Amino acid sequence: MNLYALIDRLCAEHRLELCEYEALISGRTAELSDYAAKHADRVRREIYGNRVFVRGLIEVGNYCRNDCYYCGIRKSNQSCERYLLSDDDILSCCREGYSLGFRTFVLQGGEGIFPLERTLSIVRRIKADFPDCAVTLSLGEYDTEDYREMRKAGADRYLLRHETADREHYEKLHPREMSFENRMRCLYDLKKLGFQVGCGFMVGSPYQTDGCLSKDLKFIETFSPQMCGIGPYLPQKDTPFAEFQKGSADKTVYLLSLIRLIKPNILLPATTALGTADSKGRERGILAGANVVMPNLSPVSVRKKYALYDDKICTSDESAQCKNCLSARMKSIGFEVVTDRGDIKEQ
Numbered sequence: 001m002n003l004y005a006l007i008d009r010l011c012a013e014h015r016l017e018l019c020e021y022e023a024l025i026s027g028r029t030a031e032l033s034d035y036a037a038k039h040a041d042r043v044r045r046e047i048y049g050n051r052v053f054v055r056g057l058i059e060v061g062n063y064c065r066n067d068c069y070y071c072g073i074r075k076s077n078q079s080c081e082r083y084l085l086s087d088d089d090i091l092s093c094c095r096e097g098y099s100l101g102f103r104t105f106v107l108q109g110g111e112g113i114f115p116l117e118r119t120l121s122i123v124r125r126i127k128a129d130f131p132d133c134a135v136t137l138s139l140g141e142y143d144t145e146d147y148r149e150m151r152k153a154g155a156d157r158y159l160l161r162h163e164t165a166d167r168e169h170y171e172k173l174h175p176r177e178m179s180f181e182n183r184m185r186c187l188y189d190l191k192k193l194g195f196q197v198g199c200g201f202m203v204g205s206p207y208q209t210d211g212c213l214s215k216d217l218k219f220i221e222t223f224s225p226q227m228c229g230i231g232p233y234l235p236q237k238d239t240p241f242a243e244f245q246k247g248s249a250d251k252t253v254y255l256l257s258l259i260r261l262i263k264p265n266i267l268l269p270a271t272t273a274l275g276t277a278d279s280k281g282r283e284r285g286i287l288a289g290a291n292v293v294m295p296n297l298s299p300v301s302v303r304k305k306y307a308l309y310d311d312k313i314c315t316s317d318e319s320a321q322c323k324n325c326l327s328a329r330m331k332s333i334g335f336e337v338v339t340d341r342g343d344i345k346e347q
């Protein structure tokens with residue numbers, strides 16, 4: 001198979017067969033990655049120019065009822081020092097973020113962090129105080145009716161990584177109580193309810209094969225999410241997967257390019273995990289087709305406690321420093337961080 005021709009076809013048709021995705025992934029070379037990145041960069045510039053959207057990430061708490069084997073805030077981790085922000089803490093993060101130019105706030109936390117009513121009242125308060133801002137939730141799995149209420153309260157977007165589109169792989173990453181079906185049900189529900197939806201996965205997670213990754217790409221092609229968050233798997237020392245190797249930043253950057261070619265207008269972050277795996281990871285991600293960065297807006301006093309993985313960057317910088325640092329990093333590669341809600345451009 002001529003892999004360069006496959007990339008040309010992906011550019012033109014935005015779809016490939018499963019075996020073709022797998023061939024592209026297993027045949028990755030530095031030259032092929034550069035080729036994919038050049039195309040992805042051009043495609044993204046045609047739609048978004050050199051504008052990079054920012055999202056203010058507020059890590060609302062690290063209590064979690066799940067026990068994902070890879071995650072540092074899993075409920076069985078006795079070494080995790082737990083915290084929960086108050087509504088006023090969250091609102092003051094938004095206020096600070098607003099003054100720094102953020103027009104999207106992402107509330108992320110462990111599973112079941114707030115009772116539904118509290119989630120709804122926080123969303124309503126943020127939307128009342130900052131009517132020109134988008135609210136994104138990333139709070140895990142809920143019933144259909146709960147998601148409906150969140151949407152009615154004004155939440156605009158929802159991030160729920162599918163983690164892997166291969167059922168058997170999913171079962172190796174999660175304990176029995178968690179199900180692949182429910183994760184997928186949630187994603188389809190969110191879409192039906194009118195959220196802008198983000199799925200995503202870790203690159204190089206334990207037991208992942210190129211076959212699994214090809215299913216992830218096929219899932220993105222068919223589900224057609226508005227956003228997709230991917231980052232390398234990074235070990236956390238107190239989890240059952242502590243001894244597994246970290247995922248590759250190079251492979252993550254390549255996959256970002258392929259995702260851009262599958263869905264040219266997708267909102268695609270260069271993630272903190274990518275910046276942790278490689279000190280220039282976020283710049284490399286943007287140059288390869290990403291168009292979103294997510295500086296941390298959480299109070300510095302809790303930053304280190306939201307330790308999904310070891311050695312996470314940006315845990316001691318004030319929000320303003322983090323925003324300025326990212327703006328400077330983007331500027332250094334010819335991109336501009338903009339004050340904008342950063343909605344998807346429908347084509």
Ligand code: SAM
Pocket residue numbers: 070071072108109110111138139140141159160161163201202231232233234235236273308309
């Ligand atoms: N509870 C919500 C959920 O499950 O969607 C949001 C928080 S969860 C910690 C956010 C994401 O962090 C997960 O979807 C997972 O992909 C990522 N993550 C967790 N542990 C990680 C690790 N060790 N390395 C890289 N990413 C990780």
Ligand code: FES
Pocket residue numbers: 295296313314317321322323325326
């Ligand atoms: Fe947080 Fe650079 S982005 S300090």
